[in-house]
Amino acid sequence: MTDNSTSQNLAGPAGIEKSPVSRRKFFSYAGLSAATLMGAASCKKFDIENPFEKPKEAVDLGSGDFGILNYAYALEQLEAAFYIKVGASFYDGATAKEKMYLSDVQRHEIAHREFFKNALGSKAIGALKFDFSSIDFKSRASVLGTAKAFEDLGVSAYNGAGELLESATYLLLAGKIVSVEARHAAAIRDLIKYGDFAGDDVVNAMGLDVARTPPQVLAIADKYIVTKINASNLPTS
Amino acid sequence: MNLHNVIDQIEKVDPEVYERLNGRRAAMKSLANLGGKFALATVPLALGSLLKKAYSQTPSAQILDVLNFALTLEYLEAEFYNKGLAASGLIPAGDDRMAFEVIAKHENAHVVFLIATIKALGGEPVKKPTFDFTAGNGSNAGPFAGVFSNYDLYLAVSQTFEDTGVRAYKGQAGFLISSNAVLRAALQIHSVEARHAAHVREIRYRRPSALVVGMPLPWITLNNSNIASPLVQPSYNGEEITMQAGIQIVGINGFEITKEDASEAFDEPLTKAQVLAIVDPFIV
Numbered sequence: 427m428t429d430n431s432t433s434q435n436l437a438g439p440a441g442i443e444k445s446p447v448s449r450r451k452f453f454s455y456a457g458l459s460a461a462t463l464m465g466a467a468s469c470k471k472f473d474i475e476n477p478f479e480k481p482k483e484a485v486d487l488g489s490g491d492f493g494i495l496n497y498a499y500a501l502e503q504l505e506a507a508f509y510i511k512v513g514a515s516f517y518d519g520a521t522a523k524e525k526m527y528l529s530d531v532q533r534h535e536i537a538h539r540e541f542f543k544n545a546l547g548s549k550a551i552g553a554l555k556f557d558f559s560s561i562d563f564k565s566r567a568s569v570l571g572t573a574k575a576f577e578d579l580g581v582s583a584y585n586g587a588g589e590l591l592e593s594a595t596y597l598l599l600a601g602k603i604v605s606v607e608a609r610h611a612a613a614i615r616d617l618i619k620y621g622d623f624a625g626d627d628v629v630n631a632m633g634l635d636v637a638r639t640p641p642q643v644l645a646i647a648d649k650y651i652v653t654k655i656n657a658s659n660l661p662t663s
Numbered sequence: 664m665n666l667h668n669v670i671d672q673i674e675k676v677d678p679e680v681y682e683r684l685n686g687r688r689a690a691m692k693s694l695a696n697l698g699g700k701f702a703l704a705t706v707p708l709a710l711g712s713l714l715k716k717a718y719s720q721t722p723s724a725q726i727l728d729v730l731n732f733a734l735t736l737e738y739l740e741a742e743f744y745n746k747g748l749a750a751s752g753l754i755p756a757g758d759d760r761m762a763f764e765v766i767a768k769h770e771n772a773h774v775v776f777l778i779a780t781i782k783a784l785g786g787e788p789v790k791k792p793t794f795d796f797t798a799g800n801g802s803n804a805g806p807f808a809g810v811f812s813n814y815d816l817y818l819a820v821s822q823t824f825e826d827t828g829v830r831a832y833k834g835q836a837g838f839l840i841s842s843n844a845v846l847r848a849a850l851q852i853h854s855v856e857a858r859h860a861a862h863v864r865e866i867r868y869r870r871p872s873a874l875v876v877g878m879p880l881p882w883i884t885l886n887n888s889n890i891a892s893p894l895v896q897p898s899y900n901g902e903e904i905t906m907q908a909g910i911q912i913v914g915i916n917g918f919e920i921t922k923e924d925a926s927e928a929f930d931e932p933l934t935k936a937q938v939l940a941i942v943d944p945f946i947v
Binding site: 527530533534536537538540541543544545581584585586588589591592594595597598599601602603604605606607608609610611612613616620621623624629631632633634635636637663 | 758761762765766768769770771772773775776829832833836837840843846847848850851852853854855856857858859860861862865880881882907908910912915916918919920921924925927928929930931932
C-alpha cells in the first residue's frame with residue numbers, strides 16, 4: 427500500500443534532480459530511501475494483520491506557528507508526491523498543454539515543499555509516506571479529479587490556517603502560496619470543465635472561497651497519508 | 664438567498680458565531696423575526712445587525728481602513744464587469760460570457776459582503792467612486808479608450824485588475840491578524856480573485872491578439888504581464904523575486920527549480936500605496 431514514489435519524492439525523480447549529487451548527499455538519500463523501504467515493509471506486514479490500522483510511526487506537527495508550518499509542509503509533501511507520480515508517466519491521451527501545466531504545477535509544489543523544509547530546519551517533520559492506490563494514474567479523469575481535490579483542499583487549508591498564525595511574516599508567506607494554489611485549482615478545474623474555475627461548490631453566495639480547519643483538512647487527506655499525523659498540539663485560534 | 668443560507672454562510676466565516684450570539688437558536692430566532700426569506704438588498708442590513716452583536720469589541724481603525732480599501736477595489740472590479748456585460752457586442756456569447764457572469768457575480772457579492780462587514784463593525788463604508796476605465800482620470804479618453812468595445816483590451820485590463828487585486832489583499836493580510844473572522848474572510852476573497860485571474864489569463868492564452876505577449880499561463884512568470892502595454896507593468900513588478908524568507912528557491916536542495924518556476928510558485932504582495940497608484944488613473 428505504501429507508494430514507492432515516496433523515495434522518488436525524497437531523492438528527486440529523474441529529470442528533476444539536476445545538480446550533481448555529492449557523496450554526503452548520496453548517503454543521506456540512500457539512508458532515507460532505506461528508511462522508506464523499511465516503512466513500506468512494515469506497512470505491508472500491517473496490511474496482513476489489520477488492513478485498517480496505520481503504522482505506529484507517527485509524526486507530531488508540533489505547536490504554535492511551527493506546528494502550522496509543519497501542517498503546510500505535510501500538505502505540500504502530499505501534493506508534490508502526487509504530481510511527481512503524475513509526471514513520471516502521464517495519463518493516456520495527455521495533451522502537450524496538459525503536460526506543460528501539470529509539470530509546472532509539479533515544480534511549484536516541489537518548490538513549496540522544499541521551502542517549508544528549509545524554513546522549518548530542525549523543527550521540520552520527516553518525509554511522510556503516501557498511499558495513492560485509489561488513483562488510476564493512467565486515467566485522465568482520475569488524475570485531474572484528484573488534482574482538483576488536492577488544489578481545492580490546499581486553498582481551503584491555507585484560508586483556514588492564516589488566522590492560526592501569530593507571525594505576520596509567516597502569514598504573508600502563506601498568502602504568497604495560497605493564491606498560487608488557487609491558480610492551480612482554477613487551471614485544473616478549467617482542464618476538466620472549461621469555465622468551472624470558481625464553481626459554486628467552492629465559492630459561496632457571498633463570493634467567499636472555502637476555509638477549513640486543520641482537523642477538517644487532515645480528515646479529508648487521511649486516505650492518502652500512511653504516516654500517522656498527530657495534529658493535537660496545533661493552535662485552534 | 665434564504666435565511667438558513669445566510670446563517671450557514673456566517674457559520675462558515677465564523678464557526679464560533681453562535682457562542683457569540685448565545686447560541687444558534689437565539690440567532691435563528693432573531694433573524695426569523697425578519698421574515699423567512701431575504702431580498703438580496705436586505706442582506707447587508709440583517710447581517711449587519713447580527714454581526715454587530717457577535718463582534719461587540721471595537722475593531723481597530725486599521726481594520727476598517729483595510730476593509731474600505733478592499734471595498735474601493737471591489738467597486739472598481741464590480742463596475743468594470745457590470746459595464747462589460749452590458750456593452751453590446753463586447754464579450755462573446757458562450758464560454759466567455761458565462762465566465763464573466765461568474766466573475767461579476769463574485770465581485771458584486773464582495774461589495775455587498777464588505778459593506779455589511781464594515782457596517783457590522785461600526786464603520787462607515789466608503790461611497791462608490793466614479794470610474795474612468797480608459798485610465799484617463801475622468802477624461803474618458805485615456806490610453807485604454809475602447810476598453811468597452813475592444814474585447815482584447817478588455818481582457819488585458821481584466822487580467823491586470825485581477826492580478827492586482829490578488830496582490831492587494833495579500834499586502835493587507837498582516838494588518839488583519841488581530842481579527843480572526845475578518846482575516847479569514849479576506850483570505851477567502853483573496854483566493855477567489857486568484858481563481859478569476861487564472862481564468863482570465865487562460866482566456867487570453869486561448870485568444871492570441873496583438874495585445875497578448877508570449878503565452879499567458881494561469882500563474883505569473885517573473886514580472887511578465889503578457890500584455891503589450893508598459894502601463895500595466897507596475898502591477899507585475901516585484902513578482903520576479905526568487906528569495907523567500909531568506910531562502911533561495913532557484914535550485915533549492917538540488918531540485919531543478921528555475922527562476923521562472925520560483926517566481927511562479929510564490930505570488931507577491933503590493934502595498935496599499937502601490938495599489939492606489941496603479942488604480943489612480945481609473946478613479947475620477
